[in-house]
Amino acid sequence: MRILITILMLPLLAYGGVKGYLWYDFKSKVDEAIAGVAPFVDIKYESVHTDLRGEVGLNKVVIQPKMAPDVIELAELRLKAPNILYFLDVSKRVNEGKMPELLGMSLTDLKLDLDSDLLRSMAQMQAQAEAASGVEPQTSMDALGCGDVRSFGVAELQQMGYSELVSNVEMQFEFDESDNTFTIDLNGNSDGLYSFEVNTQFQMDPNAMAGVAMGMVGPQVNRLRLDFNDHGYAKSRNAFCAAKGGGEVEAYVDRHIALLAEEMGANFSENAVKTYRNFMLKGGTLSIATYPAVGTDFTGLALYTPRQAIAMLGMEITINGTLITEEELGWLDEKTLEKHRVEAEEAARQKEIEAAVKKRKTVRTIGLAELTQYIDWRITLNMADGEIHKGRLEAYDGNNVIVRKRLHGGTISYPVVAADVVTIQVVN
Numbered sequence: 001m002r003i004l005i006t007i008l009m010l011p012l013l014a015y016g017g018v019k020g021y022l023w024y025d026f027k028s029k030v031d032e033a034i035a036g037v038a039p040f041v042d043i044k045y046e047s048v049h050t051d052l053r054g055e056v057g058l059n060k061v062v063i064q065p066k067m068a069p070d071v072i073e074l075a076e077l078r079l080k081a082p083n084i085l086y087f088l089d090v091s092k093r094v095n096e097g098k099m100p101e102l103l104g105m106s107l108t109d110l111k112l113d114l115d116s117d118l119l120r121s122m123a124q125m126q127a128q129a130e131a132a133s134g135v136e137p138q139t140s141m142d143a144l145g146c147g148d149v150r151s152f153g154v155a156e157l158q159q160m161g162y163s164e165l166v167s168n169v170e171m172q173f174e175f176d177e178s179d180n181t182f183t184i185d186l187n188g189n190s191d192g193l194y195s196f197e198v199n200t201q202f203q204m205d206p207n208a209m210a211g212v213a214m215g216m217v218g219p220q221v222n223r224l225r226l227d228f229n230d231h232g233y234a235k236s237r238n239a240f241c242a243a244k245g246g247g248e249v250e251a252y253v254d255r256h257i258a259l260l261a262e263e264m265g266a267n268f269s270e271n272a273v274k275t276y277r278n279f280m281l282k283g284g285t286l287s288i289a290t291y292p293a294v295g296t297d298f299t300g301l302a303l304y305t306p307r308q309a310i311a312m313l314g315m316e317i318t319i320n321g322t323l324i325t326e327e328e329l330g331w332l333d334e335k336t337l338e339k340h341r342v343e344a345e346e347a348a349r350q351k352e353i354e355a356a357v358k359k360r361k362t363v364r365t366i367g368l369a370e371l372t373q374y375i376d377w378r379i380t381l382n383m384a385d386g387e388i389h390k391g392r393l394e395a396y397d398g399n400n401v402i403v404r405k406r407l408h409g410g411t412i413s414y415p416v417v418a419a420d421v422v423t424i425q426v427v428n
Helices: 002-037 086-095 117-133 154-159 206-213 233-245 249-264 270-282 306-313 334-360 368-374
Strands: 041-051 055-065 072-080 102-113 164-176 181-190 194-203 220-230 285-290 315-319 322-324 363-366 378-383 388-396 400-407 410-417 421-427
Touching: 002 041, 117 154, 233 249, 233 270, 249 270, 249 306, 270 315, 270 322, 306 315, 363 368, 368 388, 368 421, 378 400
Parallel strands: none
Antiparallel strands: 041 055, 055 072, 072 102, 102 164, 164 181, 181 194, 194 220, 220 285, 285 315, 315 322, 363 421, 378 388, 378 421, 388 400, 400 410
């Protein structure tokens, strides 16, 4: 009987031993990593999670950067593999400088305060970098028509009424060493905003990742698909942008679509406008799938026109189940595009001139003693008896203010008694 009990206990003992070793090994590596970043950030967790079906992780993680008094909370962090022994092989491969063949990760209930000092500092650093570059930042396509907004960031989300983001993210990673092919599936959601799924497959030498990070080389992309589902973001954005433009929501949406077509150099079909307009107003789903020629390099893609980029990528756009064909985008010919470019440049020049004039047009309230500094400026004299004199300042002799004004195609100059003047305004 004892022998039978011992035999029956062996699997349990083995289970406990493997689980205990995995718990200790994972905890040791986590604590070592936390100690390595301690000068920059404090990381604490409540407990370690292990599951022999192929999962390790942390529970109730609290992250506090040293540079700001902010706290980032995470309910669960999980690393997932086909089985528990796989983690031992992953550690071995990483120590040998090789990529893991298969790995999953998930973040549950990641909480981020949008009013945190950390996010404000990051936004300030980005603004400073843009200012230092000397290049005027471009308006992102999704922000077109939204008043003076160039892109939707943390500040804009706050103005829409969001104070905290609670997000969930899950990723599955596969690597085929035989041809350096990476396959990544990523999905996530943020409460009250949206959910998304991204699937991509690309080829890249793992040893070239440093060059990718610096923008020197790009991965050879085989496929890329993005699925977006609205969960309240469209309604919040529309109200925000309508207020920015001083009009109604539908006016903002129509303005956005017109500017988007202009930016893309397109003349959208009636069906495309109707479908996209309904998506902008009511939300729904948007899917963008690309099927580029095998080995297409995405480096420098931003240098191409939208028409060229969409053709290169073999892109398909589906909105609320309706496929928008390339024909429905209605690309404009080069002659029409050149005409639009000239008109846009002329409008931009006119805008610059008006801005310069407005900048030079300075209104000042001055005293009598300063009048001689503003000869030939436009002047407004408010008198003690309520009368107002407007014109050009021609002269001041200490007793009278000489005002010149246009009259019947000519000009006339006349004196105004200085002692009767209550206030003086000059405009250059």
